[in-house]
Amino acid sequence: MSLDQATGSRHRTEHELDRGVRIGSLLMALAGVAFVGYGVVFLARTFFGTGFELGVATLNGVTPAELEAIDPAIMSYINHLHVATAAFIIATGIAITALAWYGVRSEQLWAWTTAVVAAVVGLAIALPMHYADLFAHDWVTHLGPIYLATIVFVVGAVLAYPGSRSESQITETEDV
Template sequence: MPAIQTTPGNQTRLRAGAAVMTLAGLVFVAYAVVFLGLNFTGAFLELGVGLDQVDKGMAEVEAFSPQLHHYISHLHIALSGFIAATGLAIACQSWYGVRRGERWAFATAVVVPTVGLAVALLQRNAKPCDEKRLRFRTVPLMCGMESHIYRRFFGAS
């Protein structure tokens, strides 16, 4: 896909949108650092997961099975690496590609985190019905927002 030719007014909006997308990518990286740090603290699990969701902490898991504790810890470390890599890729594509009007960079920087969120949300099928409906509505809502952002910053219909 070729770069989009923009007017000076649209170029300002394009640069502002690319800066916001770059910031979002850097927030991914920051979350990955927090996620990694939580692996080595008493929290052990990700942000938002506490005793209401999981009734065992790091010490209990380790006492039950040191191998299971090591496995969960390894998954957290690996996942934090993938989150950081995704954030870095989004930030770079946004800053160097989207800012120049490259459609492929915009599409990739938007689709990659959307797919990740869709997989994360849709895999939780054992939750109450209202929560399922909310999750199934989130992905189409995100796609609609992304379409609006694309039209707004690239001036396409």
């Protein structure tokens, strides 16, 4: 194999890595924006909607109005929890978007790892409760947007990972 062929092959590999990082980090950032959007909808429904989350019409047949009639503090407390939950969903989405757009896109392994850990921890804690059958909800409208954003995020993370490098790997590569 000639030197040009070897160099061309190496350049093509680097280009493919760069393309994977660009597309992957874009998908990760878009998923982060989707998390923010879900949080904003969650927040808006608290103040302007039914008082419950997307896809949740009642809590075991009990409406927000019925809960309010039993004790107004119940709905106030539920709204308080919804606002806090929405805030953390939005904050996590902002962090993931920034990590992906600025850190992952510039091939920083720490940014990729932090974005993935943040998403995994949030989803690993939040999603299992939905399978406990504690209340009825429409799976498609309640969890569908998060599952879609998660799929986009995972595809992006997989595409971006090969290009993510730690500082020691960058230094070793530059020394060669």
